[in-house]
Amino acid sequence: MSGARGQAAAGAVADVSGGPDVVIIGGGAAGLSLAHRLLGTGTAAVTVVEPPDGPTRPAERTWCYWDDGDGDGDDDGDDGLGAAVTADWSLLRVHSRDGTALTVDPAPATYRMVRSSAFERLVHARLERDPGGRLLRATAQTVRDVPGGAEVRCTAPDGRALTLRARYVFDSRPPPALPPARTQLLQHFRGWFVRTGRARFDPAVADLMDFRVPQPRHGLAFGYVLPLAPDRALVEYTEFSRSPLTTEAYEAALGHYVRDVLKLGAFDVESAEQGVIPMTDGRFPRRTGRSVFRIGTAGGATRPATGYTFAAVQRHSRAVATALREGRGTVPPPHGRRALAMDAVLLRALDTGRVDGPAFFTGLFRRTPAHRLLRFLDGATSLREEWGIGLRTPVGPMLRTALEVPFLPRRTHPLPGTGESHR
Template sequence: MQSHHYDYIIVGSGLAGLQLGLALSKDVFFKNKKIALIDKSSKSSNDKTWCFWEKGKGQWENIIHKSWKEGFFISDKENINLNLSPYTYKMIRSIDFYENAKTQLANHPSISFIEDSITAVEEDAGKVMVVGKKKTYTSSHVFDSRISPEYFENKNESVSIHQHFKGWMIETEDEFFNPETFTMMDYRLQYKNSTSFTYVLPITKKKAFVEFTFFTPFTVEENVYDLYLERYVKEILKLQQYKITATEIGIIPMTNFSFQQYNYKRITKIGTAGGWVKPSSGYAFKHTEKKASLLIENLKNNLPITTNFHSKKYHFLDTIFLKVLHNENSKGKWIFEQLYLKNSTPSIFKFLDEETSVLEDFKIVKSLYSKAFIKALFQ
C-alpha cells in the first residue's frame, strides 16, 4: 500500500485538531513542516455549541455567536445574580468554528486536509504508521484525538460522571427573552434524585437555546430530555406557543481517568482523549486553546510534549468533586448553591481555569465543606 509521509499528522479535525492545526500554522517555527489533518467527515454541519468565559477580547471574536456579561443561578431556594466582570460568557457554534478554521488552514501551503477513517496508529522503526480505510500514512509524530479503548474497558479504575444533555433552539412570535443575561443553572426542575438542571442561553428577544443537563453516573433515554425540556418551557418559562428550530444532544466525560498514560514517544493524545476536558465542569474550549499553545512551546523547546500539562493539585480537587457526585449524586444542587452563593463568579471561573492560588483554592473548598467532601477526601 502506498505511503504518504508528513512531519505531523493530526487525527481528527474537531475542536482539538483544528485548534492545534491553527496554532502550528501561525508559528513560523513550523512554516516548512508538512502537516495533515485526517478526519472521517468534512465537518460541514453544526453538530455542537461551545461556551466559555474569558477576559476582554480573544482570538475568536469574529465568530462569537452571542455573549453575556450577566447571568443567573436559580434553585427553589436561591435566585443569585451572577456578575461576571471582568469576564464575558461567550458562545460559538461549531459550524462557524469549523468553517473559520478550515478557511485559515486552506491558505497554508504546508497543510493538507484528508478525509479518511483511521483504524490504527502505531509506532514503527522511528516513525508512526497511520492506517486508514483508504490509505496508509506515515509521520514523525502523530496527535491522536481518538479516545483510547482502555477508557471504556477499565472504567472501574477511575471516577467518572457523565455530563449528558439535550437542547432545543426555540423561537417565539412575541418578544419574551432578555438577551443580555443567561441562566447558568436552574434547579427548579430536576430528574428524580440526581444532579440535573436547565441551562438557558437567550440569543434574541424571540430566540433562546434551552438545554436540560445531567451530571450523573448514569445516562437516560432521549425521551427523558424531551419530557423535561417541554416541562421547563411550559411550566417554568410559561411558554405555550413556540417552535423548535434546532436540537443538540451530547455526552461529555467528566473523569479523573489517566488519559496521559496512553501518550507515547511519537504519539500524543489530544482533546478529550488527552484529558483536555476539565473534569469538574466538562468545559473544553479554552482548556483546549491553552493545551494547544503549551504543546507548541514544548515542541519548540524540545521538551517532552506534555510537560506541565497536568496539575496534581487540580487533579486532586477534581477527584474529590467527582467522588462526591458519584457517591451522593442528589447533593449536586446543594454543591452548586453553595458555590455560587459563597463565592464571586470571577473567583469560580478563575478556579475552573486552574489559575488560583492555594489561598483562593481554600476559600472555594471551604464554601463546600460537608460530610460528603470529608468522606471523599479520605477515600
C-alpha cells in the first residue's frame, strides 16, 4: 500500500499488491497499538483511518496498564510505548470498607499511565516517517470482502467518497449492539484531574481500589487515585453495576470522596473524564469477513470481570503481527477460554450478590502475591496459579455460581454509552 501522505483523491483505490497490507479503522488504543506494532516489526504497510476533528472524535482519555519492562515488553528504545508514558507507580494500595489500608509491591511490574494525546503523537509520528505508514482523516462507512482482500468505503471531510482496498482490514469501531450475554454489568466512571493547595499525594503509590465509598445494590464501587505530583492527581469514582449514573450523580460521588474520604482540603478541578465500558460474558465476533477482523473492545479485548483492556490490546497486537508474518489467515482471541469462563462466574457472583465485591477484591490482594494477582487480572496466569488463587476466594458461592452459569440463557442487553477503559 502506498505510503503517500494526506487525503486520497476522490474514488481512489489503494493498491493491494506487494504484501499483507492492512487498513485499520479507528485511532483509539486498539487501532493505534496495532499500527505501532505492525510498522515497528516491519510486518505490513498500514493505513489508519481516523475520523476528522469534530464531534465524532473522542475526548482525551487515560489508559493504564501493568508492565514488567520498558513499556511494551520489547526492546524498542524510544519507539516503545514507554515514550508515551505520563507517570508510573511502583507501589499499589487497596483500602477496605473499614478503612484498613493494604500497600503491596508488584515488582517487577509497575503500573503505568498513558494519555491518549501522547500516544497519538507517538504513533502518528511513526505513521508519518515510515514509508509503509499512512494516516487518513475520513469517516469509514462500509467494509466488505472483495477478491484478494477487503474494501473500505469512506467519506472525506469535504464529502468526497474514498475507497481503500487492502489484504486485511482491522475494525475497532464500537459494535452496533452488544452480543447476547448471561450477565452484563457496566464499568462506568468519572474522574477529576485535581490540583490541591498543599502536598496531599505520594507520587510513588497508586490507590487502585478504595472501597470507602457507598456501595450500589448490585456490583461494587470504589475510588481510584493516581498521583501525578505531590499536589496533582487523577481522582476517580468507579462503579461496576447495571446502569450508569447521571453526570450530576458522579459529581456528587466524587465530591464526597475527595472532601469527606480523602480530605484533600482546597483543590481545583483542571479537567474531567467520563466513560462507560460493558463488562459482559457475551461472545464478541472477532471476524466479520474472510479478511475483516474486529479488534479492541469490539473484538472482545476488554476483560469481562475487571474492565482491563490496554494490556490485552498490546498482547493481541503482538499476536496479530505474528499471525500476519507467518501467513496465517486468522488471529487468536484476546483472551483464552479459561479466563473468560472464570470471568463469567465472577460477573454472575457479583451481580447476584453472592460475593461481596469489596471483600472479594480486598481479600485477593491480602492473600495473593501482588505480581501473581496482577498477572491473573490480565489473564496471564497458569492453570496451577489460577487454582491457588481460586482457593483464596469464597469457594461455596463461587462453586454454586460455576455450576449455574452454563445453564443460564443468553439475553440481549441495552448498548451503553461508549467509553474506553482506564485499564
